[in-house]
Amino acid sequence: MLVYGTLSSPVFLTTGNFVNVFTSMAIVGIVVVGMTFVLVVGGLADLSVPATIACGAILSLALQPAIGPVPAFLVAVALAGGCGLISGLLVGYIGINPIIATLGVGTIVLGIVESLVGGVIVYGTDPATAELVKSRVFGIPVVVLIFAAIACVGHFILSHTYLGRWTFATGGNYSAAEASAVPVRAIKAGAFVMTGLCAGLSGGLLGLTLQSARPLIGTGYEFSAITAVVVGGVSIMGGAGSIPRAIAALIFVQFLTNIMVLQGVRTPVQGFVLGLLIAVAVALDVALRRRSVA
Amino acid sequence: MEFLIFLQKYRVGIVLGLTLAISAVWVPGFVSLTTFSLGFDRGSTVGLVAIGLTVLLIAGKIDLSVGSVFALSGIVAIMLQPALGLWPAAVVGVLAGAACGAFNGLLSVVFKVNSLVATLATMLIFRSIAHWLTDSQPMAGTDIMFSVRLAQIYFDLFTLRSALFLFSILLLHIWLSRTVSGRNLFAVGSNPVAAEASGISADRIAFLGFVFASAMAGVAGVLQSLAANTGSPVFGSEMTVAVIAAVVVGGTRIEGGRGSALGTLGGVLTIAALTTAMEFQSVPAYVQRVVAGLILILLVLFDRTVPTNRRTNSAVTAAE
Amino acid sequence: MAFKKTMFGAGTAALMLTAGWAQAQTVCYVTAADAHAYVTPANEAIDGRAAELGLEILSLSQNFDVQTGIEQMSTCIARGVDGIILWPLDPQAYIPGLARAQAADIPTILINSPMNEEADQFIVSFTGPDVYEEGEMAADSLNDAMGGAGSIVIIAGQAGNGTTIGRVGGFVDRLAEIGSGIEVLDTVNADFDQQKALVASRDLITRFGDEITGVYANDDTMARGFIDAWLEAKPDTPMPPIVGINGQKDAFESIRSGEMYSTIVQSPIEDGLLAINTMAEILAGNEVEARLPIPLTVVTSENVDMVEPAF
Structure with a gap:
C-alpha cells in the first residue's frame, strides 16, 4: 500500500505528509492502547470513550484558572480513570454487559461534566500550554512522542508482565483463569480503568491543542479505536491480540484514509471503504482461525 | 425476598408508573390527552425499531447499524417517489431495509463475524451509501400534504404511526409467548448449541432475526421520511443508543435468551414519558442524560443482583 | 393500557377546569x-x-x-x-x-x-442572517483578495445542513455570476469543528500544496483549523488569503495579524x-x-x- 501511495501521489512520500499522518493518529492512538486491553480481556468494547475524552478535555481546560494547568490536567485524567473504574466495577464485579455498562456510565459522566461547566463550550486560559503540546522535539511533535511512550508502556504491560499474562488468561478462558487463582474480576475492571485513563489523557491533549472543548468533542473516537483494534486482529471474543498489531492496523487505516484524501476520494466513499475493510479483515481472521483449528 | 422478586418481575411497570405519577404531580399540564398522544407518537419511532431489536437481542445478536438503515430506507422511499409513486416507493424502502438486514445476517451467520463488529462495519457502510445516494443533501418528497396528514391525531389518541407501533407490539407479544417459533427464538438465544441439538436451526433463526430487525428499522425510517417529507443522510444518527437503552430498560438481556414485548413497550414508554416530562420543565439536555443513564444502570444492576426464580434459560445465560 | 387511558381522560377533565389560570x-x-x-x-x-x-x-x-x-x-x-x-x-x-x-x-x-x-x-x-447572501459576500471578498484568479479550497460545514448549503451555494453561484477566474480545487466537510478542519486541512495542504492560493471556510472556527495546519506544514510560506464567516474575536485577531483576509460579522x-x-x-x-x-x-x-x- 505504501508503494501504491508513493507511485500515485508525489507528495505521499514526504516527511511533511508522514508527520501529518502520525500527528492525526496520536490522539486516537492513545485510546487504541487502552481499548486493546478491553478487547483482550474479553470486555467487548468500551463505549464510554467519547464521554471520557470530553471529561479529559473539558476539565483540563475548565480547572486551569482555579488550580493551574498541570494539576488541572492530572485531575482531569484521574477523573476519567475514575469513570473507567465505575464501568470496570460494573462489568468485572457485578457482571453487567460491558456495552450497557459503558453506554450508561458514559451518558451519566458526560451529563455530570456538562452540568459542572453549565453546558457550554470551555475555552483555555493559558496559551503557553497549547504551545507546549504543539511543539516539536527533533522535528517530532510532542503528542506523537507521548503516544509512542504510552504505546511502549502498554505493550510492555501486556506482553511482559504478570498483569498482561493474566489479562490474556482472563480473556481466553475465564473459568480456567479463575480456577488458577488469577484475580479475574480485578483484571477485567483494570482494563476499563486503563481505557479511561488513556481516553482522559488523549482528551486532555486534544483540549490543550485546540484551546477549546465542547461536550461532543469525543464523538466517533470509540468507533475509530475499535476499528483499529479489530482490524489489527484482536479478537472481540478476547484472549488474543497485541498492541503493536493494533497500532500497525491504525497506521494502515490512517494511511489508507490519507491516500484516499490525496486521491480526492469523497468523504462518504471513505466510510464505505473503511466499513468494508473491517468486515473483510474480521471475516478473513475468522476463516483462517477456523482452518487452523481444523 | 418475596417482595424483591415481585419488584424485580414488574420493575419496568413500576418505573413507568412512578415516572407517570411523579410527572402528573410535579409537571403542570402533563396529564392531558394531547400530551399522551404526542408522547406516544414520539415514542413510536424508537418503538418500531425497538421491536426489531428485541427479537434480535433475544436471539443473542446485536445490531448497531439500525440508525443507518433507518436513514437509508427513508432515502430510498423518498428518492423513488417520482418514479414509482408514494406507496410502491415506500414498500421498496422497507425492502431496502430488509436487504441491509440480509447483508448483516450474511456477515454474522455465514462468515461468523461477531455481530457487534459486523454491524459496526455495516453501520459505516450503510451510512456512507446514504450520503452517496443523496450527495449529502436532504432530499424532498413529492407530496408535503401527505406528511401533514400522517402527523394527524385520530380520536384524540393515535397517530397512524403510534397505532402501528401498538399493533406490532401486540403481534410480537403473541408471537413470543404463544407460538413454537417464538419459543425457539428464546432457546437459540440462551444456548445455541443445545438448541441446535434439539433440531432448531440456530443459524436460520439468527439470520431471519437480522432481516427482521433491519426491516423494522426500515419501516420506522420510511414512516419518518414520509412524515417529514425528507430523506436525509443524517437521520437516525443518535438513534441506535436510544433504541438499545429502551429495549434494555424493558428487561431484555443483551446476552440473549430473555426479553418480552410488553417489557419493550414499557421501556419505550418510560423513556418517552421521562423525556417529555423533563422537557416540559425545561430541564437541560445534559441533566436529562444523567437521569436516563442512571435509570438504565440501576435497572440492569437490579436485574443482576436480585436472584430470580425465572425460567431456567436465564440461569444458562448468567453462566456464560 | 385501558386503565391508563381512563386515568389520562380523567386528568384532562381536571386540567380543563384549571386551564383558566392567568x-x-x-x-x-x-x-x-x-x-x-x-x-x-x-x-x-x-x-x-x-x-x-x-x-x-x-x-x-x-x-x-x-x-x-x-x-x-x-x-x-x-x-x-x-x-x-x-x-x-x-x-x-x-x-x-x-x-x-x-x-x-x-x-x-x-x-x-x-x-x-x-x-x-x-x-x-x-x-x-441570510446565509446565501453571506456566501455571496464571501465570494466577492475572496475575489477581491485574489484579484479574480487562482485556485481555492472550500472548507464547508456539516453536509446537508441548511447553513452549509446556503453558504456554499451563494459562494459558488456568485463566483460564476461575476465571471471570476477562481477555480475550486476541492470542497470538504469539516462539520463546523476545529479539529476536523485541522485534520482535513493537513490533507488538503499535502495534496495541493502551493496550488492553494485562497481559502473559503464556512465559519471562523474552521478557518482557524486551516491556519493551524498551514503554520504546521509551511511555517515559512506566506498564508494564502482566507475568508471566514461569523466574526469571532479570534478571527479579528487573525485579520489584524494578517493570517486571515476577512470575515463576515453576524452577531x-x-x-x-x-x-x-x-x-x-x-x-x-x-x-x-x-x-x-x-x-x-x-x-x-x-x-x-x-x-x-x-x-
Missing part, C-alpha cells in the same frame, strides 16, 4: 444545541431578553439532531405554549410539526436558518434578540414582517478596528 406567557425555544460557539450566546441573549419582557422560556436543545428537534416540537405543542421559536437544522423535516403548531393556533417563527418555501405558509416570520446576540423581540410583537398582537434579516458586515484589515466582534 399566567406569564410561555415561549418554547427549540435551539440547535447547548454548547456551541455561536449558538450559546444566541441562547443567552434570548433568555436574558425574555426575562426583561416577562416571558417564560421553555428551552429545548436538539443537540444537532433533527429527529430530536421534530419530537421536541411535539412537546411544545402538547405543553400548549403561546409561541414557538424554532432553530431549523433541516430545510423540510419540521413541516408537519409546524402544521401541527398552526392547527393548535401556536404562532411559530424560525431563527437563524431558513427552511424551504413550503414552510412559509406555516410560519409567521423568519428572523436571522449571535442580534440573532437571538431579533427572534425574541419579534415573538414578543406577535404575542402582543402586532403584525410583523415575514422576513427580518440581521445586519451583516464584511470585516477586513481596513475596518477591523471599527467593528465589534460578534462573540
Whole structure:
C-alpha cells in the first residue's frame, strides 16, 4: 500500500505528509492502547470513550484558572480513570454487559461534566500550554512522542508482565483463569480503568491543542479505536491480540484514509471503504482461525 | 425476598408508573390527552425499531447499524417517489431495509463475524451509501400534504404511526409467548448449541432475526421520511443508543435468551414519558442524560443482583 | 393500557377546569444545541431578553439532531405554549410539526436558518442572517483578495445542513455570476469543528500544496483549523488569503495579524434578540414582517478596528 501511495501521489512520500499522518493518529492512538486491553480481556468494547475524552478535555481546560494547568490536567485524567473504574466495577464485579455498562456510565459522566461547566463550550486560559503540546522535539511533535511512550508502556504491560499474562488468561478462558487463582474480576475492571485513563489523557491533549472543548468533542473516537483494534486482529471474543498489531492496523487505516484524501476520494466513499475493510479483515481472521483449528 | 422478586418481575411497570405519577404531580399540564398522544407518537419511532431489536437481542445478536438503515430506507422511499409513486416507493424502502438486514445476517451467520463488529462495519457502510445516494443533501418528497396528514391525531389518541407501533407490539407479544417459533427464538438465544441439538436451526433463526430487525428499522425510517417529507443522510444518527437503552430498560438481556414485548413497550414508554416530562420543565439536555443513564444502570444492576426464580434459560445465560 | 387511558381522560377533565389560570406567557425555544460557539450566546441573549419582557422560556436543545428537534416540537405543542421559536437544522423535516403548531393556533417563527418555501405558509416570520447572501459576500471578498484568479479550497460545514448549503451555494453561484477566474480545487466537510478542519486541512495542504492560493471556510472556527495546519506544514510560506464567516474575536485577531483576509460579522446576540423581540410583537398582537434579516458586515484589515466582534 505504501508503494501504491508513493507511485500515485508525489507528495505521499514526504516527511511533511508522514508527520501529518502520525500527528492525526496520536490522539486516537492513545485510546487504541487502552481499548486493546478491553478487547483482550474479553470486555467487548468500551463505549464510554467519547464521554471520557470530553471529561479529559473539558476539565483540563475548565480547572486551569482555579488550580493551574498541570494539576488541572492530572485531575482531569484521574477523573476519567475514575469513570473507567465505575464501568470496570460494573462489568468485572457485578457482571453487567460491558456495552450497557459503558453506554450508561458514559451518558451519566458526560451529563455530570456538562452540568459542572453549565453546558457550554470551555475555552483555555493559558496559551503557553497549547504551545507546549504543539511543539516539536527533533522535528517530532510532542503528542506523537507521548503516544509512542504510552504505546511502549502498554505493550510492555501486556506482553511482559504478570498483569498482561493474566489479562490474556482472563480473556481466553475465564473459568480456567479463575480456577488458577488469577484475580479475574480485578483484571477485567483494570482494563476499563486503563481505557479511561488513556481516553482522559488523549482528551486532555486534544483540549490543550485546540484551546477549546465542547461536550461532543469525543464523538466517533470509540468507533475509530475499535476499528483499529479489530482490524489489527484482536479478537472481540478476547484472549488474543497485541498492541503493536493494533497500532500497525491504525497506521494502515490512517494511511489508507490519507491516500484516499490525496486521491480526492469523497468523504462518504471513505466510510464505505473503511466499513468494508473491517468486515473483510474480521471475516478473513475468522476463516483462517477456523482452518487452523481444523 | 418475596417482595424483591415481585419488584424485580414488574420493575419496568413500576418505573413507568412512578415516572407517570411523579410527572402528573410535579409537571403542570402533563396529564392531558394531547400530551399522551404526542408522547406516544414520539415514542413510536424508537418503538418500531425497538421491536426489531428485541427479537434480535433475544436471539443473542446485536445490531448497531439500525440508525443507518433507518436513514437509508427513508432515502430510498423518498428518492423513488417520482418514479414509482408514494406507496410502491415506500414498500421498496422497507425492502431496502430488509436487504441491509440480509447483508448483516450474511456477515454474522455465514462468515461468523461477531455481530457487534459486523454491524459496526455495516453501520459505516450503510451510512456512507446514504450520503452517496443523496450527495449529502436532504432530499424532498413529492407530496408535503401527505406528511401533514400522517402527523394527524385520530380520536384524540393515535397517530397512524403510534397505532402501528401498538399493533406490532401486540403481534410480537403473541408471537413470543404463544407460538413454537417464538419459543425457539428464546432457546437459540440462551444456548445455541443445545438448541441446535434439539433440531432448531440456530443459524436460520439468527439470520431471519437480522432481516427482521433491519426491516423494522426500515419501516420506522420510511414512516419518518414520509412524515417529514425528507430523506436525509443524517437521520437516525443518535438513534441506535436510544433504541438499545429502551429495549434494555424493558428487561431484555443483551446476552440473549430473555426479553418480552410488553417489557419493550414499557421501556419505550418510560423513556418517552421521562423525556417529555423533563422537557416540559425545561430541564437541560445534559441533566436529562444523567437521569436516563442512571435509570438504565440501576435497572440492569437490579436485574443482576436480585436472584430470580425465572425460567431456567436465564440461569444458562448468567453462566456464560 | 385501558386503565391508563381512563386515568389520562380523567386528568384532562381536571386540567380543563384549571386551564383558566392567568399566567406569564410561555415561549418554547427549540435551539440547535447547548454548547456551541455561536449558538450559546444566541441562547443567552434570548433568555436574558425574555426575562426583561416577562416571558417564560421553555428551552429545548436538539443537540444537532433533527429527529430530536421534530419530537421536541411535539412537546411544545402538547405543553400548549403561546409561541414557538424554532432553530431549523433541516430545510423540510419540521413541516408537519409546524402544521401541527398552526392547527393548535401556536404562532411559530424560525431563527437563524431558513427552511424551504413550503414552510412559509406555516410560519409567521423568519428572523436571522441570510446565509446565501453571506456566501455571496464571501465570494466577492475572496475575489477581491485574489484579484479574480487562482485556485481555492472550500472548507464547508456539516453536509446537508441548511447553513452549509446556503453558504456554499451563494459562494459558488456568485463566483460564476461575476465571471471570476477562481477555480475550486476541492470542497470538504469539516462539520463546523476545529479539529476536523485541522485534520482535513493537513490533507488538503499535502495534496495541493502551493496550488492553494485562497481559502473559503464556512465559519471562523474552521478557518482557524486551516491556519493551524498551514503554520504546521509551511511555517515559512506566506498564508494564502482566507475568508471566514461569523466574526469571532479570534478571527479579528487573525485579520489584524494578517493570517486571515476577512470575515463576515453576524452577531449571535442580534440573532437571538431579533427572534425574541419579534415573538414578543406577535404575542402582543402586532403584525410583523415575514422576513427580518440581521445586519451583516464584511470585516477586513481596513475596518477591523471599527467593528465589534460578534462573540
